[in-house]
Amino acid sequence: MLTHRHDTIIGDIPKDWQPKPLKSLLEKQFSGDWGADEGEQAVSVLRSTNFTDSGALDFSDVATRYFSPEKAATFGLKKGDLLVERSGGGPEQPVGRIGFITEDLPDGTVSNFVQVLRPNPEKVDPDFLGWVLYELQRTGIIERVQQQSTQMRNLNWRDYQRLLLPWPDIDEQRRIAAALKLADDAIAKAKAELEATRELKRSLMQTLFVFGMPGRHSDFLATKIGPVPKDWNIKKLGEIIVSCQYGLSESMAESGRFPILRMNNIDNGIVNANDVKYIDLDDATFELFRLRAGDILFNRTNSMEYVGRVGVVNDDMDAVFASYLVRLVADTSQIDPWFLNFCMNSTQVRNRYRRYATPAVQQANINPRSVSFA
Incomplete structure (x- = not known):
């Protein structure tokens, strides 16, 4: 049985507040139905892919499924309903994301991996309850009531409903x-x-x-x-860079001597040190791969959407870079590295070098040699 070290699962609360189990604050709850590929009546079905990390639901790609008219007549979501991602998540993302229903959806429903909570408005403000549940997932507290199966995480729904929540x-x-x-x-x-x-x-x-x-x-x-x-002077990329260096392929971990940057550390043309992994290296190897201001990282292997992503290092970094990234060092006597980075991020140039991407199993590859002399 799940135990609480504090007044509530989130922590201790003011003396004039009370702890309440989630189940006691609900008027109703129900799970969803995925329906069939074909049938009599089309219904819009919200699923895990419609959840975001902010609590807002993404309606850009809502699934259409089919049900009998009798079954479809029982559907409907109301303003104030809360959606809970009951199964899903990923290796680095706990299950349990929350979705807020902000207007009535009389013909909508949810998939079988999603649970609908209908708060009792006489006991709890729906938005308040939603943000409390959102905090459980955001902080990772939710991991105390989840179970891991093959490639999927599942909430232990019995324990989830029993969680003591703050109730002013x-x-x-x-x-x-x-x-x-x-x-x-x-x-x-x-x-x-x-x-x-x-x-x-x-x-x-x-x-x-x-x-x-x-x-x-x-x-x-x-x-x-x-x-x-x-x-203007027209030159090939290979003529304005002085080196092209592949990154390190050693194993990464949650801790180690040095941060190692990956594809996710290139964002909007800039290299950042957010959410890094770590690697153990000797000092000589670290210096050989250490990132310095003006270095340009080129993502040579990824999905077709992300292959060829480029970013510049703004300041010297005590970090190295992974094997599927390539470091380009500009010849500063010919070109400013930041100008080159912007140029490589422009639509015209990026479309040009992405032509060299060759598909592989679940990803695409760009040979830096082909790009350098394109």
Whole structure:
């Protein structure tokens, strides 16, 4: 039986709050149904792929499944319902993500890997309860009530329902939920502004790297990536880099002497040190592979969506890089590394070198030699 070291599964709570088991705060709960590939009535079915890490549901790819009219008549999701990812997750992601239903979906339902919780509004604010359950998954506390099967994680639903949760009075619940919604709205606005800025940057890159600064050039020369100003120098990549070095293939771990960067450490053209693994190396090997400002990392092996991802190292890093990454060092007498990085991230150039990607089992590969002399 699951035990609590504190007042609730999350921790100790104020003296005027109470701990309440999840099950006691629900008006109703039910599991989903995946339906059939064909049938009489089409129904929209939410599944694990519609969950996000933020609690918002992604409706861009909702499955259509088929049921009898009698079965379909029993479906429907209400504003305030909470969806719980009961089975799923992954090697580094616990199961138990939460999805908020923000408006009535009278004809919708969920798959058999998802559980619907309908909070009792007389006992608990639905948004407050949703954020409490969200915190269980976000912090990894949820791992105490999950079981691992082959390639999948499953919630122990009996223990999950018995979890003691913080339960202030309803007015305080609403105030807490409102404060979290304000923060969530601010995050959503910032993300939208960031994406708009990135789109502007992509648009500028598509123009500046082939036409130059507006109004400065009138004569253009046709090249494989499109017209470029006639007075620009045109060179192959291999002519403006001084070295092309493959990364390390040693085993990685959660701890070790040095951080080792992977594909996920290249984001929007920049190399970062977020969520790193570690590797044990002698000092001489570390110095040979240590990343320095201006280095460009090229992702040579991945899915077709991510192969060829490129990022620049902004500052010297006490880190090395994995074998499926390649370090390109620019000849700074000819080209600025940051300019080269932006150029390689432009749509025209990236589409050009991605032509060299060859498919393999579940991934694609780009031979750096082909790119260097393309």
